[in-house]
Amino acid sequence: MPHSTMLQHCNATPPRRHPKVLVILGATGAGKSKLSVDMASTFFPNSEIINSDKIQLYRGLDITTNKMTLSQQLGVTHHLLGQLDPVNSVSPSEFRSLGSAIIADIFARRRLPIIVGGSNSLIYALLVKRFDPDCDVFNGSKPDPVSSELRYNCCFIWVDVFLPVLNEYLNKRVDSMLNSGMLDELDEFFASPEFDSVSETGLKKAIGVPEFKKYLTNDCTNFEEDLYEEAVRNVKENTCQLAKRQMGKIQRLREGKWDLRRIDATAAFKAAMGLDGEKAARIWERQVVETSVKIVNRFLKDE
Structure with missing residues (x-):
């Protein structure tokens, strides 16, 4: 659905009764999407996932x-995942409108919204009671104060991985993505007639696009390797x-009195x-999924 059409149907005012919202955040690669699907598919089947990764909003470069592929989503409904036209980029204020409309719709159907993604600036814009797009709470030598006043009743799950371990995993993940066809996908993206019309502040900022552009668009055959x-x-x-930057932003939210359950x-x-693999699956289930489910169950039972 085009941005303009989606925005026309947005009602940024949340329902009179504060809905309960589950938010899963963490650095890239930390397992947020996997945890959200594990929980939604098995333990909370009345839930729907809202993507808050600012690059994954757009169609293309999967x-x-x-x-997550359709098979990895395990039948769980996902919103704003690869659904927006990459010709236009979405501002935090626009994401606030889009996201709040989806939350209101999910809540009206008596289901649980799960917000998942690593773009903490979008999460902040969506959740705070009063959002000022001119304020920057994350960047600069003297960032603006983080607001702890939220317009939803939120349960925050922070999936964390020790940074040196996460870095090792991320390096391996890049190799895996390349083996899965990332280079061919980027080559098609650069050669596409629509490439020039794609927003410079949206999909073109995906990690991999600027880094491989010189290699894939270089006419010279020397030094290609x-x-x-x-x-x-x-x-x-x-x-x-x-x-690393995402972890710093999460710490900013924690310092701002957001109740993040690590x-x-x-x-x-x-x-x-x-x-x-078997040991990893057992540890993930016991230490990550089961712990998270207990936290969410207590949250949902509290009035």
Whole structure:
């Protein structure tokens, strides 16, 4: 659905009764999407997921942006995941309108909204009671104060992974994405007639696009291997830097009195990278999923 059509149907005013909203946040690659689907498909089947990753909002580059595939979604309804036209980029204020309309609709059907994504600026814009687009609570030497007044009754699950372990995983994930066809996908993206019309502040900012552009659009055949290796290094470095920035923003929210329930997924990631899939699955289920389910069950029972 085009942005304009979606925005026409938005009602930024939440329902009179504050709905309960589950929010799963964390750095890129920390397992937010997997946890959300694990919980929604098995433990909270009356829930629907709202994507809050600012790059995954747009249609296209599914491998490069690491969108969950339909099979990985396990039949759970997802909103704003690859649904928007990449010609236009969505501002935090527009996301606030889109997201609040979807939350109101989910709540009206007596279901549970689950907001999932690593773009903490979008999460902040959506959830605070009074959002000022001119304020920046995350960046600069003296960022604006974080507001703790939220317009929804929120339960926050923070999936955290020890940064050196996460960095190792992210590097491996880039290799896996490349083996899954990321390069061909980017090549088609650059060659597409629609490429020039794609917003410079939206899908073109996906990690992988600027890093591989020189390699994939270079007419010269010399040093191509060097250009490829440089692009891969830059993708890995920029992905790790993104994770670090996201962790810093989560700490800002915590310092701003947001009640974030931290779930440590480090052990599951270590087991997975040790190629012990069964052990990793057991640890994930016991330490991440079961702990999160207990937190959410208490939240839902509280009046």
